[in-house]
Amino acid sequence: MPAVLIDDVHKRFGNLEVLKGVSLTVEPGQVVALIGRSGSGKSTLLRCINGLEAIQSGRIEVAGHIVDQDPKHLRELRKDVGIVFQSYNLFPHLTVSQNIMLSPRITQNVPQAQAETLAREVLAQVGLSEKFDSYPDNLSGGQQQRVAIARSLAMRPKVMLFDEVTSALDPELTGEVLLVMEKLAKGGMTMLLVTHEMNFARNVASTTIFMHQGKIWESGPSRELFSNPQTPELRNFVSAGAH
Amino acid sequence: MSLQFESVLAETDIILDGIMLTIGLSASAIVLGLIFAVLLVALRTLAGRWAGIAVDCYVELMRNTPFLVQLFMIFFGLPLVGIRMSGTQAALLAMTLNLAAYATEIIRAGVDSIHKSQLEAGLSLALSKRQVFQYVVLQPAFARVWPALSSQFVLMMLASSICSFISVQELSGAAAIIEQRTFRSFETYIIVTVIYLLLALSLKVFLLWLGQRLFAPVSGLARVDVKAEAA
Amino acid sequence: MTTFGLPEALFILRAAGWTLVLTSVAFILGGLIGGVFAIMRLSQVAALRRFAAGYILVIQSIPVLMVLFMSYYGLSAMGVELPPFLAAAASLSIYVSAYLAEIWRGSIQSVPFQQWEASASLALTRGQQYRYIILPQAIRISLPPTVGFLVQLVKNTSIVSVVGFVELSRAGQLVNNATFQPFQIFTLVALIYFAICFPLSRLSRHLEQVMNASRPH
Numbered sequence: 001m002p003a004v005l006i007d008d009v010h011k012r013f014g015n016l017e018v019l020k021g022v023s024l025t026v027e028p029g030q031v032v033a034l035i036g037r038s039g040s041g042k043s044t045l046l047r048c049i050n051g052l053e054a055i056q057s058g059r060i061e062v063a064g065h066i067v068d069q070d071p072k073h074l075r076e077l078r079k080d081v082g083i084v085f086q087s088y089n090l091f092p093h094l095t096v097s098q099n100i101m102l103s104p105r106i107t108q109n110v111p112q113a114q115a116e117t118l119a120r121e122v123l124a125q126v127g128l129s130e131k132f133d134s135y136p137d138n139l140s141g142g143q144q145q146r147v148a149i150a151r152s153l154a155m156r157p158k159v160m161l162f163d164e165v166t167s168a169l170d171p172e173l174t175g176e177v178l179l180v181m182e183k184l185a186k187g188g189m190t191m192l193l194v195t196h197e198m199n200f201a202r203n204v205a206s207t208t209i210f211m212h213q214g215k216i217w218e219s220g221p222s223r224e225l226f227s228n229p230q231t232p233e234l235r236n237f238v239s240a241g242a243h
Numbered sequence: 244m245s246l247q248f249e250s251v252l253a254e255t256d257i258i259l260d261g262i263m264l265t266i267g268l269s270a271s272a273i274v275l276g277l278i279f280a281v282l283l284v285a286l287r288t289l290a291g292r293w294a295g296i297a298v299d300c301y302v303e304l305m306r307n308t309p310f311l312v313q314l315f316m317i318f319f320g321l322p323l324v325g326i327r328m329s330g331t332q333a334a335l336l337a338m339t340l341n342l343a344a345y346a347t348e349i350i351r352a353g354v355d356s357i358h359k360s361q362l363e364a365g366l367s368l369a370l371s372k373r374q375v376f377q378y379v380v381l382q383p384a385f386a387r388v389w390p391a392l393s394s395q396f397v398l399m400m401l402a403s404s405i406c407s408f409i410s411v412q413e414l415s416g417a418a419a420i421i422e423q424r425t426f427r428s429f430e431t432y433i434i435v436t437v438i439y440l441l442l443a444l445s446l447k448v449f450l451l452w453l454g455q456r457l458f459a460p461v462s463g464l465a466r467v468d469v470k471a472e473a474a
Numbered sequence: 475m476t477t478f479g480l481p482e483a484l485f486i487l488r489a490a491g492w493t494l495v496l497t498s499v500a501f502i503l504g505g506l507i508g509g510v511f512a513i514m515r516l517s518q519v520a521a522l523r524r525f526a527a528g529y530i531l532v533i534q535s536i537p538v539l540m541v542l543f544m545s546y547y548g549l550s551a552m553g554v555e556l557p558p559f560l561a562a563a564a565s566l567s568i569y570v571s572a573y574l575a576e577i578w579r580g581s582i583q584s585v586p587f588q589q590w591e592a593s594a595s596l597a598l599t600r601g602q603q604y605r606y607i608i609l610p611q612a613i614r615i616s617l618p619p620t621v622g623f624l625v626q627l628v629k630n631t632s633i634v635s636v637v638g639f640v641e642l643s644r645a646g647q648l649v650n651n652a653t654f655q656p657f658q659i660f661t662l663v664a665l666i667y668f669a670i671c672f673p674l675s676r677l678s679r680h681l682e683q684v685m686n687a688s689r690p691h
Contacts, residue, residue, distance in 0.1 A: 001604075039495075047657060050595060052594070052595065053527040070599070074594075075597045075599065076597075078594070078595055078596065079597045083595045085591070085592065086589065087588055089588045089589065089591065089592035090592075091589065091592070091593070091606075091607055091611075092611070092613055093610045102596070102606060103596035103597060103598060104596075106598070106602055106606065107596070107597045107602070128669055151596070152596075155596065155597070179611070221573075244595075246551075303672065303675070304664075304668065306625075306671075306675065307625065307628035307629075307667065307668045307671035308629070308664045308667045308668055308671070309628075309630070309643065310632075311633060311643055312627070312630040312643060312646070312660055312663055312664050312667060313664075315643075315646070315647070315650075315656065315660050316656070316657075316660045316661075316664065318661060319650060319656035319660070320656045320657045321633075323656065323657060324620055348665055380643070383641045397535075399536040401535075401536065401538075402539035404535065404539045404540065405537075405539060405633060407539075408633075408636070415537065415539055415540075418543075427546040428550075428551075429544075429547040429548055429551040430549075432540060432543040432544050432547055433501035433544070435540065436536050436540040436544055439536045439537055439540055440532060440535050440536050442537035443536065444535055447535075448481065456661075
């Protein structure tokens with residue numbers, strides 16, 4: 001059974017159709033990169049997968065859950081599907097460890113002591129053990145984003161979604177975040193990521209999908225796709241240096 | 244509980260007079276209060292340090308005491324120093340002074356939001372200090388704070404009901420008379436409350452329309468978020 | 475005719491105590507009702523949203539005096555005779571609820587919507603989102619306007635004298651009726667109000683400056 005199954009998904013914002021029949025599958029352990037210009041629908045597609053956006057027609061299954069808009073189903077789904085946002089979205093009134101422990105404590109009833117162990121574990125995974133008691137505002141953007149990844153990991157997700165997680169970062173800070181993601185990928189995490197980092201897509205993702213005008217325009221094994229684009233749109237996009 | 248509106252509705256004349264007086268008092272207080280407020284802001288901005296402190300004291304005193312007490316001071320206190328006035332005159336004076344204080348605070352916030360470089364630009368175009376204040380500072384400031392001023396005007400209209408405490412026969416005062424004549428208190432106040440509601444909503448719509456007419460060319464400016472406060 | 479002396483001044487001071495009691499009761503009761511209306515105003519159920527919006531609009535568009543008369547005579551028309559203090563507290567609570575609901579709705583809405591998304595993505599229920607994520611941040615944002623509104627409330631307690639409750643303003647009137655020294659009496663009354671309200675106004679302004687200085691992100 002695929003980890004993510006998307007079948008003929010259509011999504012409109014008012015009169016504007018942003019997804020015009022998208023289908024794809026992601027196998028367990030696979031890393032898939034979504035690339036394309038802004039407005040191509042890639043971020044919307046990602047947000048549909050954990051139900052942040054509702055779809056008009058088609059079918060999405062992820063980690064064994066069918067995505068609908070029933071709040072109860074969505075909560076069960078989101079225990080298995082993590083998402084990391086471009087703007088980190090840490091909770092500014094909570095410390096790093098509180099950010100991480102909150103959901104395990106209250107949605108999965110993990111006891112406090114165990115939650116703390118969990119928090120230390122995921123913080124070590126992203127290389128921020130010493131920030132356990134810091135507040136998000138005292139961290140750099142790159143560190144905040146790594147905490148956001150740790151916060152998702154603490155849910156023990158089966159699938160991780162990354163929505164342009166390095167786009168808001170200064171260039172010198174993107175490396176540390178990408179490194180954490182690469183480690184995750186090597187550890188066998190199923191990952192679907194929207195990214196502008198072409199090198200990362202080429203080197204870390206096994207499959208890259210190029211979206212254009214709400215459709216999957218071209219897709220295939222990352223190295224082949226980048227070295228030998230079939231459509232003029234992708235050729236343009238790759239040669240323009242990804243924007 | 245049975246409601247009977249007939250006897251109350253028979254007193255249409257008193258109600259209409261009350262409505263007219265509420266509208267008249269509110270409109271006059273808004274116009275006069277606004278003029279006074281602009282003078283105070285000008286004084287605070289253009290005159291010396293002590294004038295500014297005096298204006299601030301006035302504003303703080305008015306904003307931190309109830310309108311009712313201000314009304315009593317004027318109505319009961321002024322005659323002792325030889326200034327006699329009717330209830331309606333006292334009401335108008337109290338409302339004007341009260342509104343002026345709030346409007347001063349709001350307009351001041353608008354004036355403070357005008358960037359210093361605008362003043363310098365104005366002065367370097369050979370405008371006088373007064374001209375700069377009028378054209379470069381005041382007009383854009385007004386446009387920015389118009390929503391806050393509008394809320395303040397509505398609150399003033401609602402607060403005019405307090406003038407019935409000194410037997411002014413505006414809408415609430417009219418209600419008190421009808422209540423005594425008909426013994427239909429609840430019915431009377433239902434009707435009067437609905438009238439206030441309609442007056443307030445109409446005033447809101449009118450002020451919105453007026454703001455769009457007056458400030459259309461500069462309405463694209465960022466608004467200054469000043470809270471209106473009950474009198 | 476008596477003159478305005480120490481006993482009269484003490485009478486007025488004691489009445490100022492009742493102004494504070496009335497303010498506190500109306501603030502707490504009105505705050506509880508207002509909190510419910512603020513949440514309703516932001517509910518996902520359209521009917522609740524509209525009902526709360528209508529309630530807030532109506533209460534904010536009629537004089538506090540009318541809220542007072544309506545609840546006082548409305549209750550007595552239904553055969554409920556409330557003692558003056560309860561009638562005053564009840565109607566002021568209704569007034570407070572509409573204004574606080576609106577202030578708090580604004581505060582809740584100024585928490586960035588990404589906080590809703592991030593917490594939803596961590597499988598929190600809507601109640602948990604409010605309790606752990608949104609309200610702690612909204613309460614901080616709401617402090618300056620809430621304290622500012624408290625000043626309005628203190629001043630508006632002055633009108634409950636019409637239902638016969640003796641608070642600060644009513645005490646001033648009573649002493650004035652007996653002594654007819656309005657300047658001295660109402661100056662004292664005004665000064666007491668000022669002594670309560672001015673520090674609150676300053677606190678509100680101070681909180682706002684602190685908030686602006688430490689805006690996260």
